[in-house]
Amino acid sequence: MTLSRSSAGSLVLLVLFLALWQWGPGLLGMPEFVLPNLTRVAQEAVAMWQTGNLLEHTLITTLEIIVGFALGALLGIVIGVALGLSPAAEAMLSPYILALQIAPKVAFAPLFVMWLGYTVYPKILIAILIVFFPVMINVLSAIRTVDPDMINLVRALSATRWQLFRLVEFPSAMSALFSGLRIASTLAVIGVTVGELVGGNKGLGFLLVDAEGQGNTAGVFVTIVALTVIGVLAYAAVVWAEKRVLHYLPKANLATA
Known part of the structure; x- marks a missing residue:
């Protein structure tokens, strides 16, 4: 019942948004080159x-x-697991990983274009840089916070190091991993778009720049909508995979009186 009300509420908001988009620009007297309506x-x-x-x-x-x-x-x-299992490695590498994360990814795009040309590779590299950190930090944190009693129990049963990782540490990190993947799925869209905006001759980012150069505001909106749809589908795919993989985890009861 709660889910049905939520879905109905979301649908109402969507219809309201589309209605405002269709008739709002005309009511406000906005010219088409500033804000085209939904039909355009x-x-x-x-x-x-x-x-x-x-x-x-x-x-x-x-x-x-x-x-x-x-x-x-x-x-x-891979790096999250490695650093989670080796505090010494984390202490040695974490400053450099943090510096890489802090560095603006847009600044890397022209450099990658100079190295690799106007191909798909600079865009993929930007996406890798952006996706890497949230996944790594979630996995690292989860590996570090595994229940020590469970680890001691498995060790008492004479488990090998590989068995300890396979049976306890990695399964315990799966929930945090998918949390990172949810964030990363949307960031990947941003990373690729940035790469295409800076140095692309193909892709939706290039199409957006081309439409902007022609003063085609409607074309810019079409591109933005297409990128949004891709991001929503990517996020939904991660959620679908999460439900299939983590079906054994108990679900929180969110119902209220």
């Missing part, structure tokens, strides 16, 4: 789809996001 944006989306530009660039951006997310998440898991 939909017409532009159809035109861009028919020419093939929207589909082609969307597929390229989606591929870059998937590859960057997968590689960044894998790197974050």
